[in-house]
Amino acid sequence: MSNQTWTIKRILDWTRGYLERKGDEHPRLSAEWLLSNVTGLSRVQVYTNFDKPLAPSELDAMHDVVVRRGRGEPLQYVTGEMPFRHIVLHCERGVLIPRPETEVLVDAALEGVGAAPLSFPAILGEAPGPAERARPSDQDDSPEGEGPGEKAAEPEEPPVLVGPGCRVLEVGTGTGCIALSIASERPGTRVVATDLSPQAVALATRNRDALGLGHAVAVVEGDLASAVDPELMGTFSVLVSNPPYIPSAVVPTLPQEVIGYEPGLALDGGEDGLDVFRRILELAPQALAPGGMLCCELFEDNVGAAAELVHAQGGWASAEVREDLTHRPRVLVAIRAMG
Template identity: 40%
Template sequence: YITGYAAFRHIQVKVRPGVLIPRPETEVLVSEALSLLPAAHRRVALDSTIDAWEGDALIAAEAAAEAAQDGSGDASETLKRSQQAISAYLDAQQDQGNGDGGDRPDGSAVAKPRPLLVADICTGSGCIACSVAYERPDTRVIATDIAPEAVALAKDNAAELGLSDRVRIERGDLGSPVPAAAMGRLDLVVSNPPYVPTAVLAGIPREVADFEPALALDGGADGNDILRRLLPWTAAALRPGGGFAFELHETCLDAAAELARRAGFHQVRIVDDLAGRPRVLTGVKPV
C-alpha cells in the first residue's frame, strides 16, 4: 500500500506515505500484548468512564505543550495543573471500593473496575493502540511517536474508528509524552520500535525501502539500540505485575531477552511470528 487502507485484526486503518505499514507479524504482537492484561471484569460500553483522558487534565496538557512551543503563556503552571488533575483521577481509579459502580440491593457500594492504562510507544499508524482499545474497551491508551506525519495519521485512525475518547496520540521521543502521574501505574507497554539492524536495512529491496521511513526501521548495529532506551523507561512506567510486549528483529531476540532480564523483568518470553520466526519479546515487572 502507498495510500488507502490496510486491514488489521478486526479494524481497518488508513495508511500513508512516510508511515510504516502494518504487517501480519504485528498481529502477533497485539495478541501477546492483550494476553498480558488482567482478565476483563465485564465489557465496558464505549461511552462509559471515558473521562480518563477527557476534561481539563488533557486540555491543560495540550495547552501547555502548545505554549511551550510558541513561547506564549505560563506553560509550567498549566502543565503542573494538568499533572495534578491526572494524578487525582488515577488515584480515584485505584480505589476499588469508591462506590462508583452503583449500589447492591442492600445499599452497599459496588466497586467499579478501573480502566487499564496502556502505552503504545512508536505507534506509527496507530494500529496497535486502536486494536488494543477496540479489543479491550476497559483500556485507556496513550500512543506516542516522534514523527509528525505518524501522529497525524494515528489521530485520524483513532477518530475514524470512534476511539479518540480512549486513545490519545502525543508527539515525542519514546515515552516522554506519558504524564509523570501515570508513571509506575501502567498495566501494559507495547511497542513496534525501529529494530532492523543497519546492515540488514541496507539490503532491503528498493521497492520496500523507497516507501518505508528509515526512522521507523533502523535499530542500530545490532537492532537493539532503541530497546536499550525503552527497557529502563518501561521498568519505571509499569505497575508491579504489569507487562510489556515488543516486536523485534528475528536476529535480535536472544540478546534482547537478556537485556530484559538484566533490566529486572521476569517471565521473559520469545514468541514466534506467523512464519515461525522469533519476533515478539514479552516480560513482566516483578510484584
C-alpha cells in the same frame, strides 16, 4: 482491442498479467485490491459483477494506481488503506505500514490487558472528573436549554477516561494499528500512544477518530514517553512497542518496496538493531505498574539478545520469546516482578 468494453473481469485479468510481468509476488491479490479501491466494490462483489463495465473516471483512476503499483509502490500507499485484525486503517507514505506479524504482538498485549487489575480511577489530560462534569455551576441557575437569542454551546470532546479497565502505553504508534486494535477489542481499556513523528501522530489521530475511539486512545507527540503525563508513569499495565529493529547493515538488503518507500526512521535500529529497545527497557520500570507487561516486536536475529538484556537488568519475573506467524522468533514478552 481499444474499442472493446473494459468490464470488471477484463480489467482484473489484464491487471493481474501486467503486475505479474512487473514482478508483483501476488499479482491477483494486488489486482483485486486495486479494483476494489477504485470501484468501491468488495472483493466478493468484484467476482459477482464480472460483466459490469467501468466508467471512464474509473478507468482513469485504475490506470493511475496500476502504474504506481507496477513501479513497486506498496499497495497500502497506493490505495491509502489496509485491514489490520478487525479494523481498517488509513496509510500514507512517511509512516510505516503495519505487518501481519504485528498481530502476534497485539495478541501478547491483550494478554497483559486481560491480566490487569481493574482499579484505575483517574483521567488522562486536563478534562474535569466525572463528578465535576456532572455538577452544574454554582452560579448557573438558569433553566435548562438556551435562552432567547443565545447560541447553544458546542459539545465538548469527551475526555479520555481511565475507569474500570487498565492503562496501556504504546511507544512508536505509527498508524495506530496496535493502540487502536487494543482499544477496539478490549472496551474499557485506555491507551496512551506516542510517536516522535508529527506525521505519524496526525495519521494515528485520524485513524482513531475514524474508528470512534477518541474516548479511549490519547495520541501524543514526543520521544518515547517524554510527552506522557508524569502522574501516569508507574501505572501502566502494558508497555507495548514495535520499535525500529533492523540492524543498520541489514537495512540495504531489504526489498526495494520497503526501503524505497517506507521511512528509514521506523526501520533502522542501529548496529545490532536494539538501540531503541535499550531505551524502552530503561523506560519500562518507570512506566509499568508492579506485575506489568513489556512486549516488543523485534528482529528474528536479535530478539534473543533482547531477552538477555531484560534478565541482566533485573526486576523481572519472567521473559520469553514468541514466534510470529511464520514461526520466526519475533516478540519479546517480559513481566515485571510484583515486589
